[in-house]
Amino acid sequence: MTDLNEPLTQGPKAAESTRRVDDGARRKEALPEAKLLEFAELLFFAYRDFTRDPDAILKDFGFGRAHHRVLHFVNCHSGLRVVDLLDILTITKQSLSRVLKQLIDKGYIVQQAGSSDRRERLLFPTERGRMLAERLAAPQLVRLAGALKAAGPGAETAVRHFLEAMINAEDRPQVSSIMASSPRAPGPGGKEGEG
Amino acid sequence: MTDLNEPLTQGPKAAESTRRVDDGARRKEALPEAKLLEFAELLFFAYRDFTRDPDAILKDFGFGRAHHRVLHFVNCHSGLRVVDLLDILTITKQSLSRVLKQLIDKGYIVQQAGSSDRRERLLFPTERGRMLAERLAAPQLVRLAGALKAAGPGAETAVRHFLEAMINAEDRPQVSSIMASSPRAPGPGGKEGEG
DNA sequence: TCAGATAAGTCAACATGGCTGACATAACCG
DNA sequence: CGGTTATGTCAGCCATGTTGACTTATCTGA
Numbered sequence: 222m223t224d225l226n227e228p229l230t231q232g233p234k235a236a237e238s239t240r241r242v243d244d245g246a247r248r249k250e251a252l253p254e255a256k257l258l259e260f261a262e263l264l265f266f267a268y269r270d271f272t273r274d275p276d277a278i279l280k281d282f283g284f285g286r287a288h289h290r291v292l293h294f295v296n297c298h299s300g301l302r303v304v305d306l307l308d309i310l311t312i313t314k315q316s317l318s319r320v321l322k323q324l325i326d327k328g329y330i331v332q333q334a335g336s337s338d339r340r341e342r343l344l345f346p347t348e349r350g351r352m353l354a355e356r357l358a359a360p361q362l363v364r365l366a367g368a369l370k371a372a373g374p375g376a377e378t379a380v381r382h383f384l385e386a387m388i389n390a391e392d393r394p395q396v397s398s399i400m401a402s403s404p405r406a407p408g409p410g411g412k413e414g415e416g
Numbered sequence: 417m418t419d420l421n422e423p424l425t426q427g428p429k430a431a432e433s434t435r436r437v438d439d440g441a442r443r444k445e446a447l448p449e450a451k452l453l454e455f456a457e458l459l460f461f462a463y464r465d466f467t468r469d470p471d472a473i474l475k476d477f478g479f480g481r482a483h484h485r486v487l488h489f490v491n492c493h494s495g496l497r498v499v500d501l502l503d504i505l506t507i508t509k510q511s512l513s514r515v516l517k518q519l520i521d522k523g524y525i526v527q528q529a530g531s532s533d534r535r536e537r538l539l540f541p542t543e544r545g546r547m548l549a550e551r552l553a554a555p556q557l558v559r560l561a562g563a564l565k566a567a568g569p570g571a572e573t574a575v576r577h578f579l580e581a582m583i584n585a586e587d588r589p590q591v592s593s594i595m596a597s598s599p600r601a602p603g604p605g606g607k608e609g610e611g
Numbered sequence: 612t613c614a615g616a617t618a619a620g621t622c623a624a625c626a627t628g629g630c631t632g633a634c635a636t637a638a639c640c641g
Numbered sequence: 642c643g644g645t646t647a648t649g650t651c652a653g654c655c656a657t658g659t660t661g662a663c664t665t666a667t668c669t670g671a
Contacts (some may be wrong), residue, residue, distance in 0.1 A: 257557040267582035268463045340618045340667045362452040371581035376574035379567045383575045386566035387462035535638045535647045
């Protein structure tokens with residue numbers, strides 16, 4: 222395909238030898254490709270372990286990671302609509318429906334018709350749902366707190382800006398508005414868990 | 417279950433009202449729970465979008481995210497063994513086998529028996545594999561470079577330390593040793609892609 | 612007021628990528 | 642030679658994503 226047929230015993234940055242960029246331009250990069258690849262790997266490992274603890278807990282409840290995601294966002298942003306959840310998770314409504322129905326059937330989430338628009342089904346955690354959400358979050362919060370502490374003073378801001386900038390630019394306003402909706406939306410009439 | 421049956425119209429930090437910690441201790445936390453939960457969400461959104469671009473490319477090749485992970489690590493750490501890959505991905509050998517076989521059958525990866533231990537099958541990317549790996553990595557590297565730049569000077573170190581500390585402590589030595597193995601391992605005898 | 616858009620739910624079928632269990636082969640090591 | 646290790650494989654199951662088609666209830670604007 223390309224003009225590359227030397228043996229594979231190359232020097233450092235073998236992968237780059239297949240590129241058609243001249244080394245002059247390459248040396249001018251703010252961050253070399255190899256260093257960026259390390260960040261990609263670290264992000265993979267970090268996320269791999271970030272999800273490990275809750276995954277183990279979920280198994281005891283007959284749930285999976287998809288349930289965790291739904292329960293988390295309903296718990297932290299109670300009163301959100303189904304369509305909000307679809308935007309957040311970026312999955313189809315059929316996929317969401319499956320796990321959401323199970324969470325409702327088992328009494329972790331309740332729905333309430335919207336007051337201004339009765340087509341909307343606002344989602345709220347039950348007390349049981351809140352307890353499970355906290356249990357799942359606990360090890361993740363410990364991990365995050367430890368990692369931020371280990372990263373040193375000032376890391377909090379840097380990490381936050383980094384993660385925000387990793388999000389697709391067009392999705393950032395929506396993410397901001399979601400995160401601005403604190404976990405204190407009015408509840409479903411105080412009759413939760415009676416169904 | 418608990419002694420909590422007030423209506424759900426609580427004040428800020430409703431979730432914490434279900435905890436049995438006194439507010440005195442809570443106020444002493446270095447990072448409040450709400451802030452840590454935001455980091456958890458940002459990590460979710462960041463990873464969600466981090467995987468989006470390569471996922472779209474993979475579809476054109478009839479591959480999935482699992483193939484990407486295998487191809488990435490084989491490409492960046494060529495010559496690793498199957499057991500190394502299993503440790504990295506933390507999946508079963510049957511799961512790995514499925515995607516690895518497809519990558520080998522389609523000519524993206526080649527195997528070579530280990531020289532010192534001939535039971536081992538060392539994995540190498542073919543030229544075709546390297547090209548696909550680079551194509552998949554490209555949008556991720558752009559995203560990472562942009563995010564690190566957006567996070568400001570000094571963020572690189574902070575983010576690196578943060579991500580490293582997010583990894584399970586017992587896995588960190590192994591991760592370090594993997595990342596130390598640069599992409600310049602000797603190739604499979606220079607006969608790649610001839611099978 | 613009615614037509615079209617929107618929010619949500621449902622059924623069916625399928626693909627991907629995890630999992631367990633059982634078993635086979637080859638090679639290493641003491 | 643016997644036990645262990647590295648790898649591969651078959652078979653089946655489960656979780657969670659997909660597409661496509663369709664229904665119901667409700668809102669909104671001409």
